[in-house]
Amino acid sequence: MIFSLLITGAPYSSQSVTxxxxxxxTALQQGHEIHRVFFYADAVHxxxxxATPPQDEMHIxxxxxxxxxxxxxxxxxxxxxxxxxxxLDNGEAKRHEKPAGNLMQDYQLSGLGQLVEAAMISxxxxxxxx
Amino acid sequence: MSQIKKSxxxxxxxxxxxxxxxxxxxxxxxxxxxxxxxxxxxxxxDGVFQLLKDHQPQGIKQKNLSANLAALPMYxxxxxxxxxxxxxxxxxxxxQLSLPAExxxxxxxxxxxxxxxxxxxx
Numbered sequence: 001m002i003f004s005l006l007i008t009g010a011p012y013s014s015q016s017v018t019x020x021x022x023x024x025x026t027a028l029q030q031g032h033e034i035h036r037v038f039f040y041a042d043a044v045h046x047x048x049x050x051a052t053p054p055q056d057e058m059h060i061x062x063x064x065x066x067x068x069x070x071x072x073x074x075x076x077x078x079x080x081x082x083x084x085x086x087x088l089d090n091g092e093a094k095r096h097e098k099p100a101g102n103l104m105q106d107y108q109l110s111g112l113g114q115l116v117e118a119a120m121i122s123x124x125x126x127x128x129x130x
Numbered sequence: 131m132s133q134i135k136k137s138x139x140x141x142x143x144x145x146x147x148x149x150x151x152x153x154x155x156x157x158x159x160x161x162x163x164x165x166x167x168x169x170x171x172x173x174x175x176d177g178v179f180q181l182l183k184d185h186q187p188q189g190i191k192q193k194n195l196s197a198n199l200a201a202l203p204m205y206x207x208x209x210x211x212x213x214x215x216x217x218x219x220x221x222x223x224x225x226q227l228s229l230p231a232e233x234x235x236x237x238x239x240x241x242x243x244x245x246x247x248x249x250x251x252x
Contacts, residue, residue, distance in 0.1 A: 006250055040154060041154050042150075080157070081150075111161075112158055112161040113164075115158060116167065119162075119167075120136055120165065121134070124248075125250055127251040129151075129251055
């Protein structure tokens with residue numbers, strides 16, 4: 001089956017991003033395909049390269065990045081939600097005259113069209129809300 | 131790609147202000163309409179408060195959501211469903227809603243969810 005994931009909860013504040021990660025890992029292990037993971041609302045913080053959790057806790061942004069690298073996953077961060085909350089790629093940082101971008105590699109900023117397109121292509125869109 | 135047409139059900143569970151869920155869901159609805167998908171909105175739990183008339187959110191420095199909701203028919207989004215249970219629990223009735231909506235009982239809501247291709251929840 002082809003799945004896409006919509007995540008709206010904030011990493012570390014809500015369990016939703018971690019539950020989504022476990023769902024994605026298991027689905028991939030079982031031979032399903034993940035067309036896209038869409039980080040919306042507070043979930044955009046998952047894409048921040050600046051997140052620095054304690055050593056003995058799950059590093060959520062890194063874990064998603066690794067899962068994406070190992071499985072060629074498409075990690076899309078909603079651009080409107082992200083820029084509002086201070087998650088910018090280098091292009092956006094330059095455009096808004098900010099000192100630096102902070103979007104982690106292997107995540108992409110893009111619009112809600114990517115979410116709708118994912119729902120059109122996938123068999124199931126699963127929401128992970130806070 | 132553009133010839134794919136699916137039915138989307140967006141479930142709104144949160145009050146209009148206090149968190150961004152209501153606005154987030156509306157933005158998805160409008161985007162899906164640009165892609166010419168078949169869109170229905172279901173208002174459950176505190177989500178029914180989104181449909182009340184005369185929001186006045188200026189005092190809490192929020193944009194008014196009513197105008198965006200009022201624009202839905204212009205985007206051909208007119209499949210609006212509301213939970214009878216949620217209205218009843220909150221002492222609300224159909225006349226207080228800002229949009230024409232179909233009131234559904236819990237069994238009808240289950241059927242509504244199952245007949246859609248994609249369900250997203252806010």
